[in-house]
């Protein structure tokens with residue numbers, strides 16, 4: 371695992387503390403897609419970068435599919451193996467629409483103005499967003515093709531925005547309108563459940579997998595319920 375320091379990619383693993391314990395830092399980019407914000411809800415304007423090997427990407431992909439947003443929000447998958455360069459997008463995944471998707475709001479082959487199809491390491495996108503960025507380079511990422519910048523790299527915010535700001539662009543608007551995944555009356559319960567799962571399970575798996583030595587690994591594994 372590497373990270374960026376002042377826009378330069380370092381391949382040394384800097385994810386663990388001095389005792390080898392994995393330390394998760396908060397996501398750095400927390401833009402929200404909503405009416406009246408710099409990131410207006412729109413179809414075809416945003417692009418999603420994920421990895422099939424990433425649990426945080428899964429919740430975004432599941433929400434996107436449940437709400438019928440495949441055409442509105444194209445996705446590119448990084449290679450499932452994270453090597454020296456971190457997440458890398460293979461050359462075959464450069465088109466902004468998925469070939470298997472039914473034709474929808476974004477016609478196949480449509481390239482929005484300013485969109486540079488991405489292949490190569492994900493860290494290049496981070497540097498394009500901020501030339502002197504220091505920090506982790508993670509998926510999922512929501513990219514704004516209009517402004518050529520990262521909107522967010524925090525899946526918790528992204529799933530909420532898919533539900534509140536993107537659902538209007540669903541390929542099945544009637545079904546999407548009936549499927550409120552974050553209903554007002556349930557939000558407290560949902561947040562409590564997210565919090566209860568986050569430490570021991572969601573992040574617990576990472577504490578085990580990214581531990582810097584055997585004892586930190588064993589400590590983390592035992593803490594997973």
Ligand SMILES: N[C@@H](CCC(=O)N[C@@H](CS)C(=O)NCC(=O)O)C(=O)O
Pocket residue numbers: 371372373396397423424425426427506507508509510523524525526
């Ligand atoms: N808070 C972020 C966490 C995302 C995250 O940790 N992604 C992992 C993959 S599952 C990643 O890309 N890690 C690379 C790194 O931290 O260097 C979210 O939920 O979106």
